[in-house]
Amino acid sequence: MTDTELRVSKIENGTVIDHVPGGEALTVLAILGIDGSGGEVVSIGMNVPSDRLGKKDIVKIEGRELSQAEVDVLSLIAPEATINIVRAFEVIEKHHVTRPETVRGVLSCPNANCITTENEPVESRFDVLDAGVRCVYCETIIDGSIASHIHST
Amino acid sequence: MRYDHLISAKQLSREDIESVLDRAAEVAADPGAFADTHAGTLLGLLFFEPSTRTRMSFDAAMKRLGGDTIDMGSVDSSSVKKGESLADTVRVIEGYADALVLRHPSEGAAKLASEFVDVPVVNAGDGAGQHPTQTLLDLYTIRENAGLDGLRIGIVGDLKYGRTVHSLAHALTNFDAEQHFISPESLRLPRGIRYDLQSSGTTVREHTEIEDALEDLDVLYVTRIQRERFPDENEYRQVAGEYRIDSALLESAAPELTVMHPLPRVDEIAPEIDETARAAYFEQAHNGIPVRMALLDEIL
Numbered sequence A: 001m002t003d004t005e006l007r008v009s010k011i012e013n014g015t016v017i018d019h020v021p022g023g024e025a026l027t028v029l030a031i032l033g034i035d036g037s038g039g040e041v042v043s044i045g046m047n048v049p050s051d052r053l054g055k056k057d058i059v060k061i062e063g064r065e066l067s068q069a070e071v072d073v074l075s076l077i078a079p080e081a082t083i084n085i086v087r088a089f090e091v092i093e094k095h096h097v098t099r100p101e102t103v104r105g106v107l108s109c110p111n112a113n114c115i116t117t118e119n120e121p122v123e124s125r126f127d128v129l130d131a132g133v134r135c136v137y138c139e140t141i142i143d144g145s146i147a148s149h150i151h152s153t
Numbered sequence B: 001m002r003y004d005h006l007i008s009a010k011q012l013s014r015e016d017i018e019s020v021l022d023r024a025a026e027v028a029a030d031p032g033a034f035a036d037t038h039a040g041t042l043l044g045l046l047f048f049e050p051s052t053r054t055r056m057s058f059d060a061a062m063k064r065l066g067g068d069t070i071d072m073g074s075v076d077s078s079s080v081k082k083g084e085s086l087a088d089t090v091r092v093i094e095g096y097a098d099a100l101v102l103r104h105p106s107e108g109a110a111k112l113a114s115e116f117v118d119v120p121v122v123n124a125g126d127g128a129g130q131h132p133t134q135t136l137l138d139l140y141t142i143r144e145n146a147g148l149d150g151l152r153i154g155i156v157g158d159l160k161y162g163r164t165v166h167s168l169a170h171a172l173t174n175f176d177a178e179q180h181f182i183s184p185e186s187l188r189l190p191r192g193i194r195y196d197l198q199s200s201g202t203t204v205r206e207h208t209e210i211e212d213a214l215e216d217l218d219v220l221y222v223t224r225i226q227r228e229r230f231p232d233e234n235e236y237r238q239v240a241g242e243y244r245i246d247s248a249l250l251e252s253a254a255p256e257l258t259v260m261h262p263l264p265r266v267d268e269i270a271p272e273i274d275e276t277a278r279a280a281y282f283e284q285a286h287n288g289i290p291v292r293m294a295l296l297d298e299i300l
């Protein structure tokens, strides 16, 4: 076992999200809607030295295998992230996040006058642009950090 | 027509636009020929925001095609006031009508409504978003007065909250039109519209003074700075009355410059302009009928 792996305990079954930019682990959890209330065992390594990223974060979620659609949203803040699906302590699947065409329900529209901020039976929906995302309803563009626009559940 | 709903001018191709404008010209030339083409058709009018001319214009257009309208009435007297969602309201009313015309104070309202109904939804203004039928009549008026290709147009006033501006700017990207945007710093085009124009290869030429662009323009499209769109009254007061078009200002304009305005105006255009050959804003308002008749004829 390498030094890095020792910093965060190994998991038996679940998902390991690696190569998250240093300091973004909590944003990753917010995007995934994981706040501990679901009872999952979650371990986080923050600012772990990394050859590729300088410093990286690692998120391990026990007992939950995240789907590609769920993790692709992470590409907005962690384009280099790798997803490891673990069963019986073995990585059985490893893949990269890819930029989705649209993001549903994860973000709130920052335009206070957008119909999605009212009491309507719709999820927010954003088209992913080369830089940023855009509300499909009011066409407001969010660029820069999306972290402050994550829908609070 | 390739669309069922008319939500944004962005969805309109040059072909779509020309098809409606050509049809509108036929209607204008011989309205009687269309008088009974849509007998029995019912158009639902849902205006969640006060409107006189757009509502009346759709009402008249439908009736002149032989159809009829049903009107939700004012928001005060409807179930909306009791907190019903827009999604529920349109799902109920779609059962009464063959198409819905929606005006709403929130951006994206027409888009949302279109996702809940099967009948065509026509956006008659969604907050500071879009107003595509106004754009069709604007384009009709521009085509009659100056032509749409080789056009140099200056769009003045509230470019941030002005939905007629957003729709017009989108639609003009289909034509060889040089667009100049004249506004106070705080009321510049929103980022989304700027992004679309640039993506379509349109140069966004911005000015704060009308004089900086006026000389070469074929059309000056003037808009009102709308108090009701401002979240903050102070912000409104700082820019209200910023631009006023009068004879003195227009001295340096080309003799054939056409002045347009989606109306209502407050004091942006001096009454002395009304009687000149430059004034096209009343003609523009009248064009609402043949253009909306043409549009309804295409979608119904």
Ligand SMILES: [Zn+2]
Pocket: A109, A110, A111, A114, A115, A116, A135, A136, A137, A138, A139, A140, B108
């Ligand atoms: Zn929005």
